[in-house]
Amino acid sequence: MDTEQLIQHFNQGKSVTPGTAEHDLLLQCSNDAMRITAELNTAYHSPERIRELMSQLTGKPIDGSFTLFPPFYSDFGKNITIGKNVFINACCCFQDQGGITLGDGALIGHRVVLATINHGFLPEERSSCRPAPIVIGRNVWIGSGAVVLPGVTIGENAIVAAGAVVTRDVEAGCIVAGTPARFIRSVADMTPQEKRACLA
Template identity: 60%
Template sequence: MNLAELLEYIGNGEPLIAGTEAFACMERYSHEAMRLTAELNGAYHTPDAVRDFMARITGREIDPAFRLFPPFYTDFGKNIRLGRNVFINACCCFQDQGGITVGDNALIGHRVTLATINHGLRPEERGVHHLAPIVIGKNVWIGSGAILLPGVRIGDGAVVAAGAVVRSDVDAACVAGGVPAKIIRRIS
């Protein structure tokens, strides 16, 4: 299985199951992501070099206005899509097998975790990885330490408060916070 086939398989909502060809393919790209993020995080790099690392990690062109303050962690890398003028602060973790899309002008604070995988609940099903994409709209601000769980969508212009655990969608132009996150107010 090649990367295009794996991404199509994932895009069709299929689970990744330990011991399968799809899982083995994912693991190959995971090791590449670990190597590249170790190189990125191991020394100072200019902003241009950071963008080059992200292009290699994601396999996609990166906008010249993209900014990232390392360290940055991802365990796959090839299912991240970044819009224009995105900023990602230090110590973020992107578990992107299920797909992560970040819209234009989004700001992602320190230590944000984006998790697109759930394991099977029963012990004998823990090798089954259920994937669901995270979609972050345009002009979104994700506060420090927030955690976004599989399948959530953050609407354009929304704010996710620091430390929030987001397990359901956040409407556009709203502030969400808490554990679990709920709408706190609308942005006028």
């Protein structure tokens, strides 16, 4: 099995169990991710070098419009897809085995956690990794300290409030907040004063 086959395994929603070839390869990939993120996080780098390191981490080209403020953490890295004009603020943690897609224009606040892995509830199944993808649509804004759980899709132009825990899909153009996150209002319903406050 190679890395591309492991990614396909995850993308098919198949679990990974300790003691298997998939798990051994996952550990190799995780160590590679730790090596790259250690370099990313322990010295100053130019924006160009940050994009180079993120390209190494993800195994994909990173657009010149991408901006990241380190530190950044990922325990796999190879199942992250980043669009254009994406901004990721400091101290974010991406657990991406199940797949993370960031649409064009996505804004990711400080200390956001995107977690695509779950575990079995039964003690004998708890060490198995069960993947499900996270998809962040175009122009989504995720506030500081939010957590997005496996299998969640956030529709374009939506806003996730700071500290929210998103356990289910968010429709396009909606604002959600709380734990678990619930619908608050539509972005389209914001008053002119509220829209100006967002730009302040």
